[in-house]
Amino acid sequence: MKKFFNTLTCLLLLISLKSVAQSEKYTAFEPGKIWKDDKGVHINAHGGGIIFHKGLYYWFGEHKIAGPRGNSAQVGVHAYSSKDLYNWKDEGIALQVSEDPASDIVKGSIIERPKVVYNKKTKKFVMWFHLELKGKGYAAAHAGVATADKINGPYKFIKSYRPNAGKMPFYPAGTPADKIVNCEKPANTYDGYFCRDLPGGQMARDMTVFIDDDGKAYHVFSAEENYTLNIAELSDDYTSHTGKFIRMYVGFQTEAPAVFKRNGKYYMIGSGCTGWDPNPARWFIADNIWGKWEYKGNPTIGEGSKLTYGGQSTHVLPVQGKKDAFIFMADKWTPKNPIDGRYLWLPITFKGDDIEISWKDSWDLKSFK
Numbered sequence: 001m002k003k004f005f006n007t008l009t010c011l012l013l014l015i016s017l018k019s020v021a022q023s024e025k026y027t028a029f030e031p032g033k034i035w036k037d038d039k040g041v042h043i044n045a046h047g048g049g050i051i052f053h054k055g056l057y058y059w060f061g062e063h064k065i066a067g068p069r070g071n072s073a074q075v076g077v078h079a080y081s082s083k084d085l086y087n088w089k090d091e092g093i094a095l096q097v098s099e100d101p102a103s104d105i106v107k108g109s110i111i112e113r114p115k116v117v118y119n120k121k122t123k124k125f126v127m128w129f130h131l132e133l134k135g136k137g138y139a140a141a142h143a144g145v146a147t148a149d150k151i152n153g154p155y156k157f158i159k160s161y162r163p164n165a166g167k168m169p170f171y172p173a174g175t176p177a178d179k180i181v182n183c184e185k186p187a188n189t190y191d192g193y194f195c196r197d198l199p200g201g202q203m204a205r206d207m208t209v210f211i212d213d214d215g216k217a218y219h220v221f222s223a224e225e226n227y228t229l230n231i232a233e234l235s236d237d238y239t240s241h242t243g244k245f246i247r248m249y250v251g252f253q254t255e256a257p258a259v260f261k262r263n264g265k266y267y268m269i270g271s272g273c274t275g276w277d278p279n280p281a282r283w284f285i286a287d288n289i290w291g292k293w294e295y296k297g298n299p300t301i302g303e304g305s306k307l308t309y310g311g312q313s314t315h316v317l318p319v320q321g322k323k324d325a326f327i328f329m330a331d332k333w334t335p336k337n338p339i340d341g342r343y344l345w346l347p348i349t350f351k352g353d354d355i356e357i358s359w360k361d362s363w364d365l366k367s368f369k
């Protein structure tokens with residue numbers, strides 16, 4: 001009898017747990033709302049990016065904690081996986097901060113905007129991120145790189161540095177002479193920063209990594225005290241810079257770059273530079289990764305668009321199996337309590353080659369044709 005009741009209790013418990021789990025199943029995106037993982041915890045993957053691998057999407061982002069220290073790296077980079085993009089399974093910490101005070105990624109350093117890519121040649125997963133050395137504020141401006149054999153890690157930290165030391169930019173044929181930086185006589189403040197940093201490498205803060213159809217990888221980052229974006233080619237194994245790069249939209253302080261490709265054209269969405277506060281998004285288009293990149297203004301429209309609905313870009317996600325289906329991913333930062341930061345995911349609409357983004361309280365993948 002006792003056994004019967006025990007079994008019954010177990011069964012009832014299982015049924016109720018299942019219905020809780022089922023009631024938590026998401027069938028739509030609700031930008032700005034709490035977004036729970038499979039454990040019922042708000043997803044902790046800020047400034048993140050997503051890659052698709054063997055039938056699953058993997059989302060990597062900054063693990064934040066509550067309170068004032070929450071924007072520094074106390075834990076590491078968090079990973080999640082999903083089949084449908086609505087419901088995410090906690091895959092744990094992919095890159096752990098180090099306890100070793102001599103490590104660049106020691107607990108208390110700053111690890112931002114991690115992006116993972118897969119290298120077909122080495123069969124390794126490569127994670128790039130913006131790294132600030134502990135206790136130095138945002139002065140180090142390093143790019144950090146880690147690799148793993150399995151997508152969800154553990155990622156092993158390799159090195160952090162300022163890219164392209166001693167290298168001058170690449171200029172496509174036809175670049176006007178006055179656009180070519182001259183370190184004998186820098187023409188303006190940002191050229192001055194470029195030349196100042198030439199021996200030790202360029203500053204690398206907000207960033208993304210983009211893989212082109214031919215498998216070449218590019219690291220795109222805010223350089224020159226954030227005045228300029230650099231688009232820099234990565235080596236074949238994706239773990240270092242080749243020395244070929246362009247300076248893009250020089251002097252206009254673009255942050256939070258997200259790059260994607262559609263119909264042979266390259267797109268970039270970014271933000272202005274106002275710290276954790278939102279500002280108007282900006283987008284660019286180019287026929288070639290090396291430019292010329294054309295500035296196209298703010299892609300967001302309607303109410304709230306002057307401040308990107310309170311968010312800042314982090315990634316543009318191509319949806320598998322659907323044509324012209326790209327999701328604009330942004331972070332709504334909450335610097336006083338960083339763990340509470342929200343995710344604003346919105347569909348990108350194409351008008352010819354132009355893009356537009358508008359606010360939606362709730363939407364799903366059916367809105368892509």
Ligand code: GAL
Binds near residue numbers: 256274275312
């Ligand atoms: C933002 C940047 C974030 C973070 C923050 C620090 O502009 O996009 O990734 O670095 O500044 O204030």
